[in-house]
Amino acid sequence: MTGVRVAGVGLTPFGEHAGRTGRDLFAEAALSALDDAGVPSEDVEHLNYGNFMGALAERQGHQAPIMAEAAGLGCAATRYEEACASAGVAVREAVRAVRSGEADVLVAGGQERMTNLSTAEVTESLAVAADELFEVRAGVTFPGAYALMARAYFEAYGGSREDLAEIAVKNHANAVPNEYAQYQREITVERALDSPEVASPLHLFDACPITDGASAVVLVSEEYATERNLDAPVAITGTGQGGDRAALQDRAHMARTPAAADAAAEAYADAGVAADAVEVAEVHDCFTIAEVLATESLGLFEPGEGIGAARRGDTARDGDVPVNLSGGLKAKGHPVGATGGSQIAEMTRLLRGDHPNSDAVTDATVGVTHNAGGTVASAVVHVLEVAR
Amino acid sequence: MSDDKPDAPANAGYDEWADALAEGGYYVECANGHGSLPPRRVCPECGSRELSAAPLPETGEVATFSEVHVAPSGFGEEPPYVTAIAEFGAVRLTGIVRGPSDRDIEVGAPVRADVADNEATGDRLVVFRPV
Numbered sequence: 001m002t003g004v005r006v007a008g009v010g011l012t013p014f015g016e017h018a019g020r021t022g023r024d025l026f027a028e029a030a031l032s033a034l035d036d037a038g039v040p041s042e043d044v045e046h047l048n049y050g051n052f053m054g055a056l057a058e059r060q061g062h063q064a065p066i067m068a069e070a071a072g073l074g075c076a077a078t079r080y081e082e083a084c085a086s087a088g089v090a091v092r093e094a095v096r097a098v099r100s101g102e103a104d105v106l107v108a109g110g111q112e113r114m115t116n117l118s119t120a121e122v123t124e125s126l127a128v129a130a131d132e133l134f135e136v137r138a139g140v141t142f143p144g145a146y147a148l149m150a151r152a153y154f155e156a157y158g159g160s161r162e163d164l165a166e167i168a169v170k171n172h173a174n175a176v177p178n179e180y181a182q183y184q185r186e187i188t189v190e191r192a193l194d195s196p197e198v199a200s201p202l203h204l205f206d207a208c209p210i211t212d213g214a215s216a217v218v219l220v221s222e223e224y225a226t227e228r229n230l231d232a233p234v235a236i237t238g239t240g241q242g243g244d245r246a247a248l249q250d251r252a253h254m255a256r257t258p259a260a261a262d263a264a265a266e267a268y269a270d271a272g273v274a275a276d277a278v279e280v281a282e283v284h285d286c287f288t289i290a291e292v293l294a295t296e297s298l299g300l301f302e303p304g305e306g307i308g309a310a311r312r313g314d315t316a317r318d319g320d321v322p323v324n325l326s327g328g329l330k331a332k333g334h335p336v337g338a339t340g341g342s343q344i345a346e347m348t349r350l351l352r353g354d355h356p357n358s359d360a361v362t363d364a365t366v367g368v369t370h371n372a373g374g375t376v377a378s379a380v381v382h383v384l385e386v387a388r
Numbered sequence: 389m390s391d392d393k394p395d396a397p398a399n400a401g402y403d404e405w406a407d408a409l410a411e412g413g414y415y416v417e418c419a420n421g422h423g424s425l426p427p428r429r430v431c432p433e434c435g436s437r438e439l440s441a442a443p444l445p446e447t448g449e450v451a452t453f454s455e456v457h458v459a460p461s462g463f464g465e466e467p468p469y470v471t472a473i474a475e476f477g478a479v480r481l482t483g484i485v486r487g488p489s490d491r492d493i494e495v496g497a498p499v500r501a502d503v504a505d506n507e508a509t510g511d512r513l514v515v516f517r518p519v
Contacts, residue, residue: 036515120461127460133402134425136481137511139456139463139471148452148473155452245432249473249480254452362404
C-alpha cells in the first residue's frame with residue numbers, strides 16, 4: 001500500500017464573501033493548493049468535492065463538475081455529502097484512492113456559501129442534517145441539538161457554562177494571528193457568558209459563526225512525490241470513519257459521540273499510533289461542547305474530563321495537546337462543506353512549520369483531525385505525520 | 389393536517405404513529421426487546437425482522453431539554469419554545485413541551501406524549517405535556 005502525501009494546501013479567507021459565487025471561492029482555494037504543491041493541473045486525476053447545502057444556498061445541485069471546471073481541472077469529479085463532515089469524507093476517499101493504486105494525484109476539499117442567506121434560512125438549511133421526521137418537526141435546530149447534548153453532558157458528568165466559555169476564549173486567542181480566520185480577535189469569559197442565549201444552555205459565543213469559504217488539498221502518492229521531487233513532508237498515515245443513529249434520541253448515550261471514537265480507533269490503528277502519541281489536534285468545535293465531546297472521543301481525555309481541559313490549560317497553545325490552534329470552527333469559521341478540508345490544510349501548515357501558530361508545536365510529529373456531521377452521526381478522523 | 393395540502397409528502401408509518409400518540413401511542417418492539425420508532429422493517433439494534441407494536445408507557449421522563457430562541461424559518465412555533473427528549477421505557481421521543489409549566493421543565497420531570505398540528509407546516513407535532 002502506497003503512502004499518501006499532502007503536496008499542497010489552499011484556503012480562501014473564511015468569513016463573509018458577499019456577492020461571490022461558490023465556484024469562485026472553490027477556484028481560489030484549489031488554484032492556491034495547486035500552486036502550493038507545484039503540481040500541474042493536468043496531473044490531477046479526480047476532484048473529491050465536499051458540499052452540504054449548495055442546493056439550498058445557491059440552488060445549485062450537481063456541483064462537482066462545476067467546481068472542477070472553475071478550478072481548471074479537466075478530470076472527473078464527485079461530490080461528497082455527509083453534512084458538516086462532507087470534506088472530511090472527500091479527503092478520506094482521496095486517501096483510499098491513492099492507497100488502492102487507482103490514482104496518484106487528487107484534489108480534495110470543499111466549499112460552502114452561507115452568508116447570502118438570512119439567519120433563519122441558515123438555521124432551516126442546517127437543520128436538514130438532522131432527522132426530518134423525529135427531530136426537525138420537533139423544532140430541533142443545529143444549536144438546539146448541541147444544546148440537548150450539552151445539558152445531557154452536564155447531567156452525566158457536571159460542568160458549567162464557564163467551562164464552555166474557556167473553550168471559546170482559547171479558540172478566539174488562537175485565531176488572532178491566523179490570516180484565514182473569520183474572527184481574528186480575542187474575547188473574554190465574561191463577554192461569552194453575557195452573550196445572548198441561543199438554545200439553553202448554549203449562548204451566542206458557544207456557537208461557530210455563519211461562514212463562506214473553501215478549502216482544497218492536493219494529495220499525491222509517495223512515488224509521485226519522489227519522482228517529481230516535491231517538497232511534501234506531511235503524510236496522511238491514518239484514516240477512519242464512524243457512523244451512528246441519526247437522531248440524538250436514538251443514541252445509547254447522549255453525552256458521548258461513539259461514531260468519532262470508532263473513527264479515531266480506526267485511524268489510530270491505520271497509522272499505528274496510540275491516542276497518547278497525539279501532540280496536536282484540530283477538532284470539530286461547531287459549538288464549545290462539541291470540542292469536549294471530540295477530545296474525549298479521540299481518547300485525549302476520559303469521559304467527563306474534557307469539559308475542564310481549556311480551563312486547566314491542557315488544550316491551550318502551551319498545553320500538553322494544543323487543540324484548535326487554527327481558531328477552530330468557533331473562531332476561524334465553519335463553511336460547512338469546506339471544514340474537513342480546512343482542518344487538513346491547517347494541520348499540514350502547523351506540522352510543516354508555515355502556520356502562524358507553528359511555533360507552539362515545533363517538535364510535534366503526530367497531529368489528528370476530527371470532522372463531524374450532524375450531531376456526530378458521521379465522523380471522520382485523520383492522522384497526519386511529518387518527517388522531521 | 390396533510391388533508392389540507394394534497395401535494396405534501398405522506399409519511400406512511402410515521403403519520404399513523406404520531407396520530408396514535410393522542411390515544412396513548414405505541415412503539416416498535418423487536419423479538420429481542422429493543423425499541424424503535426416507525427417506519428421500520430428491521431430492528432436498528434440487532435437486525436431482527438420480527439417486529440410488533442407495543443404500547444408506549446403512559447408517562448416518560450425528560451432526559452434533556454433546551455429552550456430554543458432561534459427557530460428555522462417557516463417552522464411555525466414562536467420562539468422561545470422548549471424542545472425536549474424524553475425517555476418512555478425502551479424508546480426516547482423528541483418533542484415540544486407544552487403546558488402551564490413548560491418554562492420550568494427539569495431533567496427527570498414526568499411528561500405525557502401527545503400530538504398536535506403544526507399549522508404553519510401542516511406537519512404533525514409531537515408534544516410533551518408535563519404531568
